[in-house]
Amino acid sequence: MDRDPRSEEDQDADWIFAIDDPHSLPTDRLPGREEFDRYAQPLLARRGQGPALPDQDRPGAEPDAVTGAIPAVDGEEDGSDGTDDGTVAPLARPRVVSYARSGTTPNAEDDEIPIAGFQLPERFKDLGLFDALRDVLALICLTSALTTTFTVADNPVLDLLGRISIGVALVALVAVHALRWIPAAPPLHAIRTLRVAGMAPALAIALLVLGADLVLSLPVLFAPLPDGPPVGIGVGVSLLLLGAILGIEPRAHEGYLPQERARRVARRLLLGVGIAAAAALLLALVMIVGRLFTTGWAFSLMTFANTLISALLLAVVLASALRRERSWYVFSTAVVAGLAIAALADNTLGLQFAAPISVARGFVYLPFLLAALGLMISRSFVRSMPLSFRRTDWLVYSVRALELSALMHSAAVLWHLMGALAATSVPRPGGPVLHLADAAVCACFVVVSVFGRTALLSRPAVSARASGVVASLVLVVVGFLDVIVSSIATASGAGLVTGGVALVLGIATALMLTVPAPVRDEFGAPDITRMFADFRARDNGRVSLLDLVPDVSGATAERKIFPGR
Secondary structure, eight states, rough: OOOOOGGGGOOOTTTHHSSGGGGGOSSOOOOHHHHHHHHHHHHHHOOOOOOOOTTTSTOOOOOOTOOOOOOOSSSEEESSSSSSTOOOOOOOOOOOOOOTTSSOOOOOOOOOOOOBBOOOGGGGGGOOHHHHHHHHHHHHHHHHHHHHHOOOSOHHHHHHHHHHHHHHHHHHHHHHHHHHHSSSSOOOHHHHHHHHHHHHHHHHHHHHHHHHHHHGGGGGSSSSOTTTSSSSSSSHHHHHHHHHHHHHHGGGGGTTTHHHHHHHHHHHHHHHHHHHHHHHHHHHHHHHHHHHTTTTTHHHHHHHHHHHHHHHHHHHHHHHHHTTOOOHHHHHHHHHHHHHHHTTHHHHHHGGGOOOTTTTOOOOOOOHHHHHHHHHHHHEEEEEESOOHHHHHHHHHHHHHHHHHHHHHHHHHHHHHHHHHHHHTTTTTHHHHHHHHHHHHHHHHHHHHHHHHHHHHHSOHHHHHHHHHHHHHHHHHHHHHHHHHHHHHHHOOOOOOTHHHHHHHHHHHHHHHHHSSSOBBBTSSSHHHHHHHHHHSSSSOOGGGGGSOOHHHHHHSSHHHHHHO
């Protein structure tokens, strides 16, 4: 029988411990008890500069099974002199293990694992991360409502009521946190009551402004309105509504846990938002038809084009929440959250979607969109949605981004065609030629989005990922160029019809396809094929072929005992 070329003469007596890789050594001889004790004793003595092993022949000398402490054998528990070999000392804790890109997750301990080494004081241990984010977002929305456009017409009564309600809401938001965290025994019931009572005026004033615009616009629904609408809804009203909805729900650290009744109420309120938006859309269509005879067909055509895009986006968001489709819910929530963040900087950006609007001149959709966002991220609604952010989920969200891009840019093609037609009657920036060129660019966005989606769903894994990234980069580059050309030719900002949405969705899709680490196999190597197989089988009820392969990871990881001679 061939022997290992490394002879025993070149090895120490404890040779099995002297080489880094024991699997590369012959197994014809195992170390004896004396060899093991001779090797283990100095290791345990060096661990954390601890003591050597106690005498095994003396009673009570075994290490503690829970703490790992080596008991003292000379009666001195403190070991103050540090010279006795029987000093009590626990085994050193293992070093901090990094789980970066390892495909594993650390075990949860009794306390929450701090983020980036930061840990809240003991007083704030009940403060949840998402509850804190909701309050911060409510604070930002309420503050921004003071600085952005509230109403178009100079209505001092509505403006004053809005400022008063915002001040009351801000004071209530600060007061509930002061009462919760300063006293040793906070009055939780009073805190919940104060939160609801402080946010109720802001919610009521936002609804009052919407109702006033509706009532005052009905008598002049078909009038030319050369001086503007009677009220006009600015982005400040929508931000006030969003801030009130986010801030009015009690938090977990205030002793409130949404039950099934609260979840049903959240879903019914979301359905109510959808019904109110449908009624506003119907009223806008009536106004568009009536203004064909009073304002002209060009105005009605462009108003219908804007209404089409707004209604399509609102329908996607509401349908994703009401149908409780997980991937569409997560992605549409992220989209509307991005719009809300852009609306906060309306004074600087001046984007078209946040422009003031009135029932007398178009479809008022932004308040309904932000109200839906507030309900969709509320505790009562989120607790009823199964959320997941695994590696394969990012592929699903990439597909949803490409689907939304294809859908919205198809509507943008129609918008530009209507704009080109209207430009033949009323002079518009750029004229019909620029509208037709932008329509061709938006059609290119549709083709690229469909190509990327089809590749992710049907092509082999490596090719699918590469095709998705290429499609995303095309959206980014062409969208950026479209934004530059449109801003120079028409002095318009980035938006759906000018390439801004393609730019943002292209960046998001490229990041979702490249940043999350691929699924790894049992050897730790990236396995894109397995990730795409799981992704394509998760939503269609089919079983992946990889699930039919027996799992031998347990058998391969099991330590085999070599039989003794």
